[in-house]
Amino acid sequence: FVSETAAALCLSAAYRHAGDHMWQTLTLLFALVPCALVQLSLVFIHRDVSRDRPLELLLHLLQLGPLV
Numbered sequence: 113f114v115s116e117t118a119a120a121l122c123l124s125a126a127y128r129h130a131g132d133h134m135w136q137t138l139t140l141l142f143a144l145v146p147c148a149l150v151q152l153s154l155v156f157i158h159r160d161v162s163r164d165r166p167l168e169l170l171l172h173l174l175q176l177g178p179l180v
Contacts, residue, residue, distance in 0.1 A: 117147060 120143030127136035 117143060120144075 120139055124136050124139045124143070127133075127139060
C-alpha cells in the first residue's frame, strides 16, 4: 500500500518535471481518491468494532490506516 502510493507520487513528480500537467493531475487523482475512500471506510469499521481511539484516527488521517 505504501509502496504503491510512493510510486504514484514519484510518477507524478516525473510528469511535473516533464511538463505534463494533465497526466500529473490524473495520476494524483487516481492514486489519492481511492486511498481516501479506503481510509474513510476503515475509520467507520474501526469505530464499529472498537472503542474510540485518537491514535487510530490520526493514522487514518495520515493515510496509514491499513498498517493498523
